[in-house]
Amino acid sequence: MRLRGVSRGPGAAPPDSTRRSVRCYNSSRRSVGFSRLRPETPLKLIRDFLESFVIVVLVIAGIAGILYHVFRQAGWGTVIVDRALELYFLHPAPMISATIVAIVAVVFWHERRAATGKYNKKFPTYVLYVLVAVGVYFIGRYAVRGTL
Secondary structure: OOOOOOOOOOOOOOOHHHHHHOOOOOOOOOOOOOOOOOOHHHHHHHHHHHHHHHHHHHHHHHHHHHHHHHHOOHHHHHHHHHHHHHHHOOOHHHHHHHHHHHHHHHHHHHHHHHHHOOOOOHHHHHHHHHHHHHHHHHHHHHHHHOOE
16 A cells, blocks of 8 residues: 555655546546547447537528528518517507516626526527427428428
């Protein structure tokens, strides 16, 4: 058994500080470094690449489908802008005050979260899942109907 600070005699090599035992973040085992890692096989590398490629394609398809429906003629964007302008012109006083209240509420909410550092670390993952699901929907819709 080695004790810290105890000399191992003349000519002995200094203790190896890079080989200390650490606990892995997701396991109860202790690891002594990278000595037990196996090299990745070519099939695993190909599988990882294809998985990443499919996810990227689905996210791009989801973003493209959303943008298509927002910016096409008589799409979601024009409908939202038309209804908002109609409400603003029919009822200007309540809509202006509602807009100011909404802006102030969003600014206070954001400042509180930014000041205290309360950010949901899983939110970007949820956004990715939603974009993948939307991508699957639009690719399926295009495959079945032939149109977005």
